[in-house]
Amino acid sequence: MASPIVKGQAFGTTETVTATKLQNIVDNAAFKDFDGSTEVFNVSGSTDIGTCVLAGGLAVKTSTGQLQIKDNGVTLAKMATQADQTVLGNVSGGTAVPTAVPIVGASGVLKNDDALGTSDTQGATQGNIKAYIDEYALKYSGATGSSLQVSGYSTYRDLDLSSVVGSNRALVIMQVFGGNTSTNTYFRTKGTSVKPFGSSNDSGFGASGGVIGPAGTDGDGYTCVVITDENGVLEYTGGGNTVTGINYRIQAYQKLR
Numbered sequence: 001m002a003s004p005i006v007k008g009q010a011f012g013t014t015e016t017v018t019a020t021k022l023q024n025i026v027d028n029a030a031f032k033d034f035d036g037s038t039e040v041f042n043v044s045g046s047t048d049i050g051t052c053v054l055a056g057g058l059a060v061k062t063s064t065g066q067l068q069i070k071d072n073g074v075t076l077a078k079m080a081t082q083a084d085q086t087v088l089g090n091v092s093g094g095t096a097v098p099t100a101v102p103i104v105g106a107s108g109v110l111k112n113d114d115a116l117g118t119s120d121t122q123g124a125t126q127g128n129i130k131a132y133i134d135e136y137a138l139k140y141s142g143a144t145g146s147s148l149q150v151s152g153y154s155t156y157r158d159l160d161l162s163s164v165v166g167s168n169r170a171l172v173i174m175q176v177f178g179g180n181t182s183t184n185t186y187f188r189t190k191g192t193s194v195k196p197f198g199s200s201n202d203s204g205f206g207a208s209g210g211v212i213g214p215a216g217t218d219g220d221g222y223t224c225v226v227i228t229d230e231n232g233v234l235e236y237t238g239g240g241n242t243v244t245g246i247n248y249r250i251q252a253y254q255k256l257r
Contacts, residue, residue, distance in 0.1 A: 006030045091121065136257065138171075141250040146178070148246035150185055150238025153196055159187070161250065162232030169256040170228045177221025178247040179212045183239035185246065190229040196237070212246060221247075227256070 008028030009021050082088075086100040089109060102108035104125060111117050112125035116132050143164045149157065165172060176185055186196045186209035196209060205211075213220020228234050238246075 093121075136255050138252050138254040140252050143250045144248065146245065146247045148185075148236065148248065149242070149244045150183060150236065150246065151242040152240050153186070153237050156235040156237045158190060159234040159236055159248075160232065161228060161234060161253075164250055165228060165232045165253045166255055167230075167232050168228075169230050170232060171254045171256060172224075172226055172228060172234070172250060173252045174224050174226075175221055175249040175251060176210065176224050176246065177212055177218055177249075178245055179214065179243045180245050181241070181243055182211060182213050182220070183241060183243045184211055185209060185236060185238040185243075187224050187226045187234050187236045189227050190231075190233040190235045212243075223251070224248075 006029065008026060008030075009024035011017070011021070015021075082100045083102075085103045087103055087109060088098045089101040090096050090098055091101050091107065091109070104110045104112045106113065109123060110125045111119055111122040112127040114127045114131045116135065117124070117128055141164055145159075148159065161170070161172060176187075184196070184205075188194055188208060207225045210222030210224065212222070226234055
């Protein structure tokens with residue numbers, strides 16, 4: 001290695017050595033300031049050559065091109081600091097030098113923007129999972145409506161539930177009851193062609209249809225299960241006579257993807 005010491009006295013080739021000059025060697029000697037130049041040193045005594053570089057770095061030219069460090073020789077305290085909530089990783093989509101990757105965020109290991117997300121490379125957080133459940137779980141409603149009217153199976157009327165279930169497809173479970181007289185009623189997804197068979201008393205029975213009783217008797221009805229269209233709208237029809245004042249109560253609904 002080149003000398004790290006600044007000598008305290010220089011001698012010419014014919015200069016006389018005196019006690020004072022010898023004393024200067026000791027009194028004026030100092031460690032050399034690092035000036036940014038490289039200092040070459042021998043690592044193994046053979047072909048492995050090292051170089052001290054600017055800012056105290058160390059580069060070693062070996063047969064494998066690697067700097068040898070003893071096991072557990074680098075402690076956490078000696079590693080470079082990182083921004084808060086980051087980890088060392090690579091999210092470039094290919095081979096790359098590791099970087100400090102955010103744990104949470106749009107470019108992080110985890111995605112937490114309270115959205116459903118479709119990332120193939122990022123994991124979900126509590127926020128994502130909660131957002132998905134809040135969006136698509138079966139929810140209790142209790143919302144009510146009244147004054148529905150039927151007047152024969154050939155006439156379908158809209159029942160817009162978007163204010164409750166959203167402007168989207170949704171599975172709806174609701175009670176249907178009341179009316180000024182008894183009749184069959186039938187609900188379906190708006191725009192579909194499925195309809196009750198014929199006009200007999202049994203034509204409205206099933207998961208999406210049934211018989212309702214006179215108004216004022218909350219128990220004279222049935223529970224209906226049906227799916228809205230993409231705008232949150234159902235349509236319904238009923239028996240051959242005109243019946244008014246039909247009530248409904250949405251018990252639960254679930255948004256569909």
